[in-house]
Amino acid sequence: MWVFNSVIGKVFDVIIWPFRGLGPWPVMIEISFLTGLLMLFIFRGTSNQDGIRTAKNRIKAHLLELRLYQDSLAQQLRSQGRILAANGRYIGYALKPMLVMIIPVVLILVQLNLWFGSRPLRVGEAALVKLKLAEGSAPLGTDLRLEAPAGLEIETPPLRIEDEREIDWRVQARSEGVYALVFHSGGEAFTKSVSVGQKPMTKIAALKPGPGLLDQVFNPGEKPLPGNASIASVEVAFPAQRMSLFGLGMHWLVAYFVLSIIFGFAFKGVFKVEI
Numbered sequence: 001m002w003v004f005n006s007v008i009g010k011v012f013d014v015i016i017w018p019f020r021g022l023g024p025w026p027v028m029i030e031i032s033f034l035t036g037l038l039m040l041f042i043f044r045g046t047s048n049q050d051g052i053r054t055a056k057n058r059i060k061a062h063l064l065e066l067r068l069y070q071d072s073l074a075q076q077l078r079s080q081g082r083i084l085a086a087n088g089r090y091i092g093y094a095l096k097p098m099l100v101m102i103i104p105v106v107l108i109l110v111q112l113n114l115w116f117g118s119r120p121l122r123v124g125e126a127a128l129v130k131l132k133l134a135e136g137s138a139p140l141g142t143d144l145r146l147e148a149p150a151g152l153e154i155e156t157p158p159l160r161i162e163d164e165r166e167i168d169w170r171v172q173a174r175s176e177g178v179y180a181l182v183f184h185s186g187g188e189a190f191t192k193s194v195s196v197g198q199k200p201m202t203k204i205a206a207l208k209p210g211p212g213l214l215d216q217v218f219n220p221g222e223k224p225l226p227g228n229a230s231i232a233s234v235e236v237a238f239p240a241q242r243m244s245l246f247g248l249g250m251h252w253l254v255a256y257f258v259l260s261i262i263f264g265f266a267f268k269g270v271f272k273v274e275i
Contacts, residue, residue, distance in 0.1 A: 005220035036263030055090035116252035118238035120195035
């Protein structure tokens with residue numbers, strides 16, 4: 001899975017690179033445009049276009065009946081029933097492509113979260129480091145040590161939370177750069193990257209996942225921990241990143257879905273896709 005994640009990550013790096021220096025909005029517009037086109041091609045290739053077109057025409061015809069036969073209660077009820085039936089057929093035709101779209105959309109979202117979900121630490125800013133132990137390991141009985149490079153300072157001793165199998169530290173950024181926290185447990189040593197003071201469009205992997213498939217799918221930014229490790233995951237609580245629109249903060253998911261839908265509907269006629 002790590003090889004697959006690495007390949008997908010490189011593809012996104014190449015797509016984002018030409019617009020990276022322009023800020024988050026040009027990158028978001030580019031990705032949303034490409035997503036809109038991809039969804040159109042998937043919808044056209046996996047849906048019954050003739051069935052969708054027929055269902056939509058029937059809905060329009062029955063809506064017209066409602067206007068023409070306003071004085072006939074029986075006809076109104078029949079038309080409403082036919083509208084519901086046509087809507088049901090339309091939903092049935094659209095269901096298959098929607099299910100197919102889930103896979104690429106999830107892959108896109110987890111990659112975009114690396115770029116838009118969090119921002120780097122600023123110099124002087126602190127963050128919580130959360131280490132989850134594997135099943136069967138107890139925080140109080142685990143010999144574990146955190147080592148920080150010169151650009152980071154460990155501010156607190158480890159806080160061991162027995163019920164959560166969790167050990168926490170607070171680290172403070174001292175200088176700009178990309179650093180590696182090193183966790184020593186017995187004869188094992190694992191690293192977790194921390195970015196300080198980098199460009200706004202910086203890929204941030206908040207969590208280093210365990211070997212589980214879903215953990216790797218939803219956290220593709222760093223190589224997973226090995227299956228025999230005593231550590232299940234390591235997370236750095238980077239500050240959340242918001243996209244600014246006319247001085248107001250907006251979550252990147254809102255911008256992504258709104259723009260993707262706009263581009264999809266704007267180009268559906270160009271590619272002759274019935275939605």
